[in-house]
Amino acid sequence: SQELEQSPQSLIVQEGKNLTINCTSSKTLYGLYWYKQKYGEGLIFLMMLQKGGEEKSHEKITAKLDEKKQQSSLHITASQPSHAGIYLCGATGGAQKLVFGQGTRLTINP
Amino acid sequence: DGGITQSPKYLFRKEGQNVTLSCEQNLNHDAMYWYRQDPGQGLRLIYYSQIVNDFQKGDIAEGYSVSREKKESFPLTVTSAQKNPTAFYLCASSMVGAGYTEAFFGQGTRLTVV
Numbered sequence: 589s590q591e592l593e594q595s596p597q598s599l600i601v602q603e604g605k606n607l608t609i610n611c612t613s614s615k616t617l618y619g620l621y622w623y624k625q626k627y628g629e630g631l632i633f634l635m636m637l638q639k640g641g642e643e644k645s646h647e648k649i650t651a652k653l654d655e656k657k658q659q660s661s662l663h664i665t666a667s668q669p670s671h672a673g674i675y676l677c678g679a680t681g682g683a684q685k686l687v688f689g690q691g692t693r694l695t696i697n698p
Numbered sequence: 699d700g701g702i703t704q705s706p707k708y709l710f711r712k713e714g715q716n717v718t719l720s721c722e723q724n725l726n727h728d729a730m731y732w733y734r735q736d737p738g739q740g741l742r743l744i745y746y747s748q749i750v751n752d753f754q755k756g757d758i759a760e761g762y763s764v765s766r767e768k769k770e771s772f773p774l775t776v777t778s779a780q781k782n783p784t785a786f787y788l789c790a791s792s793m794v795g796a797g798y799t800e801a802f803f804g805q806g807t808r809l810t811v812v
Contacts, residue, residue: 594740621800621801623803628806628808629805629806630788630803630804630805630806631788631790631803632803633800633801633802636799636800676740676741678741678801684729684746684748684792684794685743685746685754685756686729686731686743686746686790686792686801687743687757688733688740688741688742688743689740690739690740691739691740691741693738
């Protein structure tokens with residue numbers, strides 16, 4: 589079955605700095621999702637990528653899917669305290685099975 | 699407003715008891731999912747369903763059971779066979795069809811064994 593590996597598992601950055609989170613798949617990605625979670629709450633959808641080389645942005649967050657469709661990155665520019673949380677990548681394999689990586693816990697220091 | 703609702707938010711269970719977590723959606727989604735999240739970890743898939751009266755095991759189905767008698771509802775029962783049930787449980791739903799669409803999540807149920 590499809591497995592997603594996120595790196596790093598934990599990230600601490602100073603406010604205003606840029607950062608990148610990576611998501612690597614054991615199989616070709618056909619639907620790659622990025623979500624954000626605050627502790628003890630549900631997941632908030634950020635972006636979805638489908639095509640190799642695709643890039644999407646929303647405010648200060650940019651997500652990319654590589655040409656081979658096996659790796660995605662999430663980049664945050666000029667980080668703010670509101671960006672703190674857990675970021676998860678998810679992917680849909682066959683038969684609508686939606687699986688997730690282990691998450692990246694992001695802390696923003698003022 | 700359309701959405702997905704999980705209840706209760708907090709649940710306490712004695713060892714050896716079965717307990718059922720509720721998940722209801724009014725988004726007219728065909729697919730529904732149950733995940734388990736442990737501290738510091740990501741989401742692990744327990745069960746998922748693409749259509750009424752049908753469901754498939756995920757990666758950690760042992761000790762859990764589900765039913766899908768109605769499109770809107772996908773309850774999860776944590777049985778006494780689940781040896782370590784204390785965790786945060788999340789339910790999600792999504793459309794099924796051409797292309798890929800995002801899944802919508804409930805706010806979760808935190809289950810604690812006492």
